[in-house]
Amino acid sequence: MYGTRVAVLGAGIVGAACARELALAGLEVTVVDRGAAASATTAHGEGNVLVSDKGPGPELELAQFSRRLWPQVLDTIAERSGRAADAVEWEPKGGIVVATTDAGARELVRFAAAQRAAGVRAEVLDADGLAEAEPYVTPAHTAALHYPQDAQVQPAAAAAALLGDALAAGATLGTGREVLGAVTRGGRLTGIRTSAGLLEADLFVNAAGPWAGELAARLGAPVDVRPRRGDILVTTPLPPMVFHKVYDADYVGAVGSSAEELQTSAVVESTRGGSVLIGSSRRRVGFDDRLRPEVLSVVAAKALRLFPTLAGVPVMRAYGGFRPYVPDHLPVIGADPRLAGLWHASGHEGAGIGLSVGTARLLRCLILGEPTDMDATPFRVDRPAVLGEHAHPANGARPASSAHSASSGRPASSASPAGSAHPASSAHPASEETA
Numbered sequence: 299m300y301g302t303r304v305a306v307l308g309a310g311i312v313g314a315a316c317a318r319e320l321a322l323a324g325l326e327v328t329v330v331d332r333g334a335a336a337s338a339t340t341a342h343g344e345g346n347v348l349v350s351d352k353g354p355g356p357e358l359e360l361a362q363f364s365r366r367l368w369p370q371v372l373d374t375i376a377e378r379s380g381r382a383a384d385a386v387e388w389e390p391k392g393g394i395v396v397a398t399t400d401a402g403a404r405e406l407v408r409f410a411a412a413q414r415a416a417g418v419r420a421e422v423l424d425a426d427g428l429a430e431a432e433p434y435v436t437p438a439h440t441a442a443l444h445y446p447q448d449a450q451v452q453p454a455a456a457a458a459a460l461l462g463d464a465l466a467a468g469a470t471l472g473t474g475r476e477v478l479g480a481v482t483r484g485g486r487l488t489g490i491r492t493s494a495g496l497l498e499a500d501l502f503v504n505a506a507g508p509w510a511g512e513l514a515a516r517l518g519a520p521v522d523v524r525p526r527r528g529d530i531l532v533t534t535p536l537p538p539m540v541f542h543k544v545y546d547a548d549y550v551g552a553v554g555s556s557a558e559e560l561q562t563s564a565v566v567e568s569t570r571g572g573s574v575l576i577g578s579s580r581r582r583v584g585f586d587d588r589l590r591p592e593v594l595s596v597v598a599a600k601a602l603r604l605f606p607t608l609a610g611v612p613v614m615r616a617y618g619g620f621r622p623y624v625p626d627h628l629p630v631i632g633a634d635p636r637l638a639g640l641w642h643a644s645g646h647e648g649a650g651i652g653l654s655v656g657t658a659r660l661l662r663c664l665i666l667g668e669p670t671d672m673d674a675t676p677f678r679v680d681r682p683a684v685l686g687e688h689a690h691p692a693n694g695a696r697p698a699s700s701a702h703s704a705s706s707g708r709p710a711s712s713a714s715p716a717g718s719a720h721p722a723s724s725a726h727p728a729s730e731e732t733a
């Protein structure tokens with residue numbers, strides 16, 4: 299495979315991590331993005347590297363794998379550039395989940411027991427332990443769990459550092475270059491038409507985040523990846539008052555829900571600069587990027603229940619982004635069975651920062667035909683959630699050949715409602731050339 303030309307389509311954290319792995323493996327990597335590197339979803343979320351919000355199943359396994367990889371990846375980045383590694387703001391600070399109702403406490407304890415059986419460290423905190431760990435958290439809690447494996451990064455800096463490694467290993471980056479359509483030869487993807495001309499390669503990796511569905515449709519092989527909006531409030535820099543990633547026990551249910559309507563829960567964390575990030579919300583509203591006061595006010599109210607002392611702090615701004623959502627809440631990682639030469643690395647929803655490095659390692663092993671560190675089949679492209687009712691047969695999708703049941707393992711996850719396909723109408727048909 300040495301010298302194989304790979305085009306990574308999308309320079310968010312997932313594309314950056316994939317470019318790094320493939321360039322370090324000796325492949326000839328070109329990364330293209332219609333915007334700037336790390337300027338889309340990766341710059342519009344938070345930077346939690348979590349195991350605490352995932353129940354037993356393939357997503358938790360990928361999170362545990364990624365959590366093991368992050369320190370190793372950062373060590374190699376530090377060897378190249380201490381400054382780049384430092385900018386990532388890696389903080390293995392741990393997470394704390396707090397229940398404020400009896401029902402929430404029961405569910406949290408049950409969930410943690412299942413996680414422990416899957417190798418997650420989840421330690422019960424009594425009232426004194428919680429007060430010591432988080433002195434400003436509400437005393438009106440019914441249970442609290444400490445997850446020491448949870449960590450945090452600055453996402454855009456993490457993506458830049460991963461991309462920096464890729465470039466140092468010989469990759470090239472073309473920004474301001476939109477992927478418009480495919481060039482195929484003998485049923486194989488051999489090139490892409492971009493706003494800056496034709497780009498030929500042996501392999502193409504769709505790492506277009508929430509636009510992965512749209513980009514895949516442009517290449518003639520649509521996948522069902524859609525946007526799921528989330529908004530965050532940012533305080534001015536504050537004296538230290540939040541020491542872990544702290545969230546209410548409802549969060550796990552909100553993450554696992556497939557509902558289109560607004561889901562909110564309190565998620566609070568500080569950053570190295572002193573600002574506190576207050577989330578989180580989930581809405582399926584297409585690519586509507588308007589900030590909604592009714593969403594922000596619910597998010598703020600829930601955060602105040604968790605941290606009453608936040609009531610008096612100034613909020614300096616709010617922002618939001620689009621999580622890349624797949625109806626079964628699992629990422630899409632692997633070769634496209636319909637179009638030779640096309641690979642996918644997308645659909646990480648609210649966990650793409652944490653999962654990026656594990657995804658990239660899996661993709662590298664799959665491309666090189668090497669054994670993978672974990673079972674990658676739950677993420678494969680030809681599963682019903684990816685090629686099911688929302689894929690567009692007219693654009694090349696075929697029904698999944700061998701149905702494989704996969705689940706994110708979260709509680710309260712429900713089937714996606716029908717009839718809400720993302721618009722793939724901007725598809726540019728593939729042009730076929732004969733050799």
Ligand SMILES: Cc1cc2nc3c(=O)[nH]c(=O)nc-3n(C[C@H](O)[C@H](O)[C@H](O)COP(=O)(O)OP(=O)(O)OC[C@H]3O[C@@H](n4cnc5c(N)ncnc54)[C@H](O)[C@@H]3O)c2cc1C
Nearest residue numbers: 308310312332339340343344346477507528649650651652
């Ligand atoms: C509010 C919020 C909070 C979040 N918090 C966390 C968190 O704490 N922890 C966590 O792990 N994850 C979190 N996430 C999720 C995480 O941000 C995403 O999963 C991750 O950033 C996805 O990265 P990506 O590289 O796949 O996508 P992106 O960063 O969106 O990158 C995709 C790139 O593809 C490019 N592109 C798209 N279409 C084309 C085209 N046609 N041609 C060329 N280029 C194209 C885009 O310009 C973009 O740069 C959060 C997300 C949100 C919205």
